Amino acid sequence: MKNILLVLLLSGLLLACGGNEDKDEPEKSLSEQVEDAANDVAEGAEEAANDVAEGVEEAANDVAEGAENAADKVKEKVGDATTGFTKGGWTGKVVKLTDAITGNYEALNASRVKELVMAGQYVGFLSDGQFYMVYNAAGNYDWKNLARVAGQESVNIQGKVKKVGGMSIILATDIAS
């Protein structure tokens, strides 16, 4: 930086000492010329410093904005970090847990679902080869809403999914066929 300033200073001096075509103006003393050149250099340096500062500030703002956008995207993908739930929608069908294990699916209807649940058997939701237990927003097992759409080949559930102790749980906000 010192060297650059020195070069600029010398360049300024050389320019200042160069031939002056305007004969009307009174000739400046060498000390005045040096002072002018030093002022020019100082002004140039100040402008350059301001430009650099503005550039750094803009770059910092861009980085901050980019980081904020990236954070928003990550938050959307991963879900609320405090709850561990991820929002989404799933299409599948209502099945008995044990059928999801054996692969032999019993045809279900509302009364059969109630019968199974009251006998201590679990009914859930199978989507893309993944079995989910379904809960409502209050955190209660939502077998009643599953019973309502049991037997439908294509059921859509909107809500949030979470892994609890390795089990896949959907907190449903809407269950429709």
Next chain:
Amino acid sequence: MKKLFVAMLISVSLVGLALTQVDINAQSGITGKTVSLSSEVISTNENVDAKRAKELYSAGQPLVFNSNGKLYYVLNAAGNIDAKNLVRNAGKQVTIEGNVKTSNGVSYIIATSYK
């Protein structure tokens, strides 16, 4: 070519050994306790004794087995949820002997005994 063959042979042996290990683990007992799945979902970690387990069972609320933070559905030999034994053994640490398996993302134990 010879090296490739040896490498493949070693890989196959290692995979076989790993599978054997998984099978051994799957047949050992796991220790834990009966918990309410609802309680686990909302992270209240309710202590479930036999009386409470019976209430939950009667209300159709799922009971599962928690072993070191991992949850398992427990099935009996007939392939049904073994809710009655989960209720009977609720409120104490028990070791369930049986086979641990996973299917369609479901981890479950086919229980042969409770100790």
